[in-house]
Amino acid sequence: MKKRILLSRKKGLLFVVGAALVFMAGCTVKKVKSEKSVDTTDKQIVYQTKKxxxxxxxxxxxxxxxxxxxxxxxxxxxxxxxxxxxxxxxxxxxxxxxxxxxxxxxxxxxxxxxxxxxxxxxxxxxxxxxxxxxxxxxxxxxxxxxxxxxxxxxxxxxxxxxxxAQEINSSKDVGDWIRQEIVKDRDFVRLGSAGVSKMGKNLPVLDIHHGDAEGKPIIVLMTRQHPPEVTGFFAFQHFLKAIVDQSELSTQFLNSYRVLAFPILNPDGVDLGHWRHNANGIDLNRDWSKYRQPEIKNAVTYITKASKKDKGGIVLGLDFHSTYEDVFYTNVKREGTTLPNFIDDWFEILERDIKGYMVNEAAANSTMPVSKGWFLYGQNATGITYEIGDHTPRDRIAEIGATSAKAMMQVLLKE
Incomplete structure (x- = not known):
């Protein structure tokens, strides 16, 4: 399998698990230290005048x-x-x-x-x-x-x-999509909340599995940390729809695994029309260390509580974004993790099942507190930043999103 390695790396990180513990919402969660610390304390923002x-x-x-x-x-x-x-x-x-x-x-x-x-x-x-x-x-x-x-x-x-600049999908639009396209009458899709944002907007989470959650390995999906990055959100939509489509593959997968999906992690920034930050003026994908921002603090707490309560380990995290071209940002460190062969096996199926497709991978152990490093060094799990190009055609996004979900399910069912 051929894969290009990008010379410029947009998001990377090298994390080690810190000894400090913080008590949040009745759940103890580990802080994760980053090699390059990023200050995620609140910063003043300038609101546009509505007019x-x-x-x-x-x-x-x-x-x-x-x-x-x-x-x-x-x-x-x-x-x-x-x-x-x-x-x-x-x-x-x-x-x-x-x-x-x-x-x-x-x-x-x-x-x-x-x-x-x-x-x-x-x-x-x-x-x-x-x-x-x-x-x-x-x-x-x-x-x-x-x-x-x-x-x-x-x-x-x-x-x-x-x-x-990009199609607008407000927090209301996302909520409507969740209820109309994902939850519907599917009793195995449970719509909950991870809490609220700085401005009190809901942080929806979908808990997806068949039967009892006890002991099921957990896959975490998330998107919209950065407001304008909607092509990543489109891929997330098709990815999630494939997981809940009630096919034989989907049914087998959800009998064995549990999916926690966060469709909009930055509803304030989305609705405020921000270029990148939340309502506190912070890049949320630099807060996966000390959890100073409510959106990341609440998401981390929810994931940690679910894992501990039902004794299901976190094995994979996919964070959907957008950039100038399609690319998967991966971690180099894989040996000794829960899924050491997942990435290579997953990419092989993508190149096989998508006509004319070549995976564009940029592998690096990151140095900043972003989500893919939190999964690796905080959870010993596979973490991937899943990027779709700003101007990738919608039909191509649909194909990549759905095929990558099916490929993920196929690989994990062989584990």
């Missing part, structure tokens, strides 16, 4: 008054151009500007929108448009790259259209 901007002389409105919006200011430059300002919630932050706004016009109107970001930040995401409930990628010919930044040409109507 609908009216430009009377050209009959155009622009708004950020909806969940998932990101628009920090708007002003008219000339009779056909509106300048839009987009700023991050705080800094330092990764250089991936997120934007989302709605716009409409009294009469059919062609308008140019000039995007402006703070100095040092460049445009990343192709703009998407939602009209009448349907998302499409805007034609590249309508996005003009100038020396002052991107200029987006739009044909406006009375019907509002949402323009965003």
């Amino acid at each position: 609908t901007y009216e430009f009377k002389d050209i009959g155009v409105w622009v708004s950020n008054e909806f969940d998932g919006a990101r628009l920090n200011g708007a002003y008219q430059l000339n009779d056909s151009t509106i300048t839009l300002q987009f700023y991050p919630e705080n800094t330092p932050i990764n250089k991936s500007p997120y934007y989302a706004f709605q716009t409409w016009s009294e009469v059919p109107n062609k308008v140019y929108f000039a995007f402006t970001y703070p100095e040092g930040f460049d445009h990343r995401y192709k703009p998407k448009r939602k009209i009448n409930g349907e998302w499409t990628v805007i034609d590249s010919l309508d996005l003009i790259h100038t020396e002052n930044g991107p200029l987006l040409k739009l044909e406006l109507q009375k019907e509002p259209q949402t323009i965003a």
Whole structure:
């Protein structure tokens, strides 16, 4: 099997289990030390002002008054151009500007929108448009790259259209999807809560297994630590749907294993339209060490309590994200873990069952407190950061997500 190893590593870590213990919500959980400590104490953020901007002389409105919006200011430059300002919630932050706004016009109107970001930040995401409930990628010919930044040409109507860096899936959208597509009438899918976020939003968790949970090895799935990374969320959706599809494979798997799935770990950041952080201005995927943020503290507590209560070891953790291209970030250390051969066996099936697919793997023992290291050095389990490219086609995401779930089940049933 051929696999590429990336030279640049986005997320890595080398963890050792610390001796310190912390008592949380009636459960004792281990802190995990990282080689490179990251300060995850609260940092001040700047909230965008929720507002609908009216430009009377050209009959155009622009708004950020909806969940998932990101628009920090708007002003008219000339009779056909509106300048839009987009700023991050705080800094330092990764250089991936997120934007989302709605716009409409009294009469059919062609308008140019000039995007402006703070100095040092460049445009990343192709703009998407939602009209009448349907998302499409805007034609590249309508996005003009100038020396002052991107200029987006739009044909406006009375019907509002949402323009965003990535498709918006708010905490409400995710909750609706969970109930309609995953829970349904499946009695083996138990919808619970790991607690609440900084702003009091629910942290849903799905506990999935047939029969008694006692002694069943645990697989943990999670996504949306970083708000705009929705292609990873799409892969998570197809992955989870394959697990609960009640096929012969799914039934056999859930007779032997237990899945704990966290569909939205950062609901505050998602709904606030943050570029990366939670409501405390922190990257949650740097808090898997001291658990200073409520979202990670609650998730770790829930996982630990479930494992201890039912005597089921944590064997695998998959954390779904998005980046510039499809890639699996893995740990080099495998010998002596609960599933030393899982990664190679899993990747072999993916390359066999997905036409024209070659696994893109970047293996490194990480140095920062991220989730894949928490699984390895905190649980002696396999931890993988499962990344989907920003612009990977939706049908390809569906294929990769579903096939990788089936492959995981096949490999684990042979263990």
